[in-house]
Amino acid sequence: MDSLADGASLKALAGARLHLGRRNPDGRIPGEAAGFVVLARPGAPKSLKLEATGVLLGTALAVEPKPFAQRGPSLAEGLTEAFHALWRDAVTGARRVDAVLACQPGESYWGTEFSRAYLRNASLMPEPLRVHVAGEGLGDAGAGAGPVMLGVALHRARWRQPGARRTLVYGSADSGRIGACVVEMIRSAKEEA
Numbered sequence: 303m304d305s306l307a308d309g310a311s312l313k314a315l316a317g318a319r320l321h322l323g324r325r326n327p328d329g330r331i332p333g334e335a336a337g338f339v340v341l342a343r344p345g346a347p348k349s350l351k352l353e354a355t356g357v358l359l360g361t362a363l364a365v366e367p368k369p370f371a372q373r374g375p376s377l378a379e380g381l382t383e384a385f386h387a388l389w390r391d392a393v394t395g396a397r398r399v400d401a402v403l404a405c406q407p408g409e410s411y412w413g414t415e416f417s418r419a420y421l422r423n424a425s426l427m428p429e430p431l432r433v434h435v436a437g438e439g440l441g442d443a444g445a446g447a448g449p450v451m452l453g454v455a456l457h458r459a460r461w462r463q464p465g466a467r468r469t470l471v472y473g474s475a476d477s478g479r480i481g482a483c484v485v486e487m488i489r490s491a492k493e494e495a
Contacts, residue, residue, distance in 0.1 A: 330407045333441025337449030354488050356456045359468070360394035361483040362387035369478030370411050378418035381474060384482040385423035388470070394484040397468070398425070401432045403455050405447035405473030408437035415474060426470070448473050448481070455485050 312332055315321040322329035340352075347354045364387070366380030389395040406412040412435070420427055434454070436447040443450060448471070455469035472482035 328409050330409065331437070331441035333437075333443045335436075335440055335443035335446030335450045337446060337453055339449050339452055356485045356487050359484045359486055360388055360391045361481070362391075364480040364482075366415075366474060366478040366480060369476060370409075370474070371476045371478070376411050376415040376418065378415045378422075380478060380480045381415050381419035381472070381482075382422045384472065384480050385419050385426055385470075388482060388484055389423055389426040395426060398428055399468045399470040399484060400428050401434070401455070401469045402427065403451045403469055403471045404433060404435045405443070405451050405471070406435055406437055407442035408435065412437075412474065452483075452485060456487050 312321075315330065315332060319326055320330050322331050341358065342350070342352075342354070362384040364380040364384040366376075366378070368374050368377055368379070370376070402416075404412065404416060406416075416433065420431070436443055436451055440447065440450065451471050451473075455471050468484060468486045470482065470484050472480070474480045
């Protein structure tokens with residue numbers, strides 16, 4: 303995973319005027335994160351004597367034709383496409399998600415991108431809308447935000463929002479690559495009792 307808190311990354315952020323400061327009140331707070339996720343086919347965790355905490359119901363990839371790196375307004379075409387692919391899927395689109403987790407830093411570009419994609423895919427989104435952004439607590443965690451936010455989805459569903467079983471997790475890179483997934487938390491035998 304990348305680290306955006308090393309000297310070279312900080313120098314690049316400052317050179318591009320992307321960091322939070324007087325000149326850019328909408329800038330990024332450098333951060334770093336690392337995480338991993340073990341993915342297995344159904345039944346495999348039991349043979350490994352592991353307990354599954356969630357099921358990945360579906361994934362979608364897309365590319366934003368006018369990404370953040372081009373410094374223009376977001377039209378959210380790529381994110382709209384990714385959300386629409388999840389909504390069209392028979393498993394992920396069967397019902398609304400309970401929450402949305404965004405692997406994004408805090409700039410307004412990302413909020414605009416989500417707002418536009420949300421309005422075009424409202425039937426997939428939770429009512430009332432609940433969105434949590436990685437940048438609020440982690441700063442710009444870069445590529446580490448994905449696995450961390452997937453872990454947050456399972457943790458939040460289990461401990462903080464017991465009714466929240468399905469979560470949409472998505473991320474958009476500065477260069478325009480987009481990934482999204484719907485994950486559903488599995489209750490353990492102890493929780494069911």
